[in-house]
Amino acid sequence: MADAILEFREVSAGYGSGIVLDHVTFAVPESGSLALLGRNGVGKTTLILTAMGFLPLTGGSIHCRGQDISKAPAHRRAQLGLGWVPQERDIFPSLSVEENLTVAARSGRWMLDAIWELFPRLKERRGNMGNQLSGGEQQMLTIGRTLMTNPAVLLLDEPLEGLAPIIVEELTAAIREMAQNEGMALVLVEQHADVALALTEDALVIERGAIAHRAKSQALLNDRATLERYVGMNLDVDESASRKA
Ligand SMILES: Nc1ncnc2c1ncn2[C@@H]1O[C@H](COP(=O)(O)OP(=O)(O)OP(=O)(O)O)[C@@H](O)[C@H]1O
Numbered sequence: 001m002a003d004a005i006l007e008f009r010e011v012s013a014g015y016g017s018g019i020v021l022d023h024v025t026f027a028v029p030e031s032g033s034l035a036l037l038g039r040n041g042v043g044k045t046t047l048i049l050t051a052m053g054f055l056p057l058t059g060g061s062i063h064c065r066g067q068d069i070s071k072a073p074a075h076r077r078a079q080l081g082l083g084w085v086p087q088e089r090d091i092f093p094s095l096s097v098e099e100n101l102t103v104a105a106r107s108g109r110w111m112l113d114a115i116w117e118l119f120p121r122l123k124e125r126r127g128n129m130g131n132q133l134s135g136g137e138q139q140m141l142t143i144g145r146t147l148m149t150n151p152a153v154l155l156l157d158e159p160l161e162g163l164a165p166i167i168v169e170e171l172t173a174a175i176r177e178m179a180q181n182e183g184m185a186l187v188l189v190e191q192h193a194d195v196a197l198a199l200t201e202d203a204l205v206i207e208r209g210a211i212a213h214r215a216k217s218q219a220l221l222n223d224r225a226t227l228e229r230y231v232g233m234n235l236d237v238d239e240s241a242s243r244k245a
């Protein structure tokens, strides 16, 4: 098998002496897609921050295309192709939409025209300042800005959190298009398990900082018992029907 674009080998990490990740091992192949599921506080964001180089490892190693990047600083990992969309929308409030997109751009498939096609709403607002956008538009802009760096793997941390249903639909369609884009891998942290599983090939369920379950996304989508056990309330299930069953 070709080298993975991102691989964790027995990674342990956390904040100071508080270890959160506990011997986490997984690999994302080039152009692959991975859903990271789990309840609040299980360590999903910690895993992403660790991948991006913001938290030191206390054990194990991280690899990118076979290269050990465990000690590489964040900017080096970005150069190598790790693109991060943080859980908190992160835009420049006093730059225009277009300036936000071009500020960190690197050449590749994702150029302004491709972003406008993916997010027509942003095109309509290309001259607006970052602070003149709705929450959903800010999220699109945050994703668009990271896409403009043309990453080899895009790590999205709960991109649908707190957004209106119509925006969730638009973003879901955009993420589907990204996932189908040959040449870019996707790691999608989501509490909307049904959405995340429909968009990805592989899935990991995290519990208390460790991988509690691994599956093909399609298989997990049909494995209600496992989903209810680890993801619980965030499943779009018919509550009354399951209570009667
Ligand atoms: N800066 C920090 N310092 C110390 N502990 C932290 C810090 N950030 C998070 N933690 C702890 O690490 C654990 C995992 O948190 P993390 O943010 O990774 O969870 P999460 O799965 O992303 O949750 P959510 O779904 O709510 O975003 C939690 O126990 C949390 O309290």
Ligand SMILES: [Mg+2]
Pocket (backbone or CB within 6 Å): 044, 045, 046, 087, 157, 158
């Ligand atoms: Mg989080």
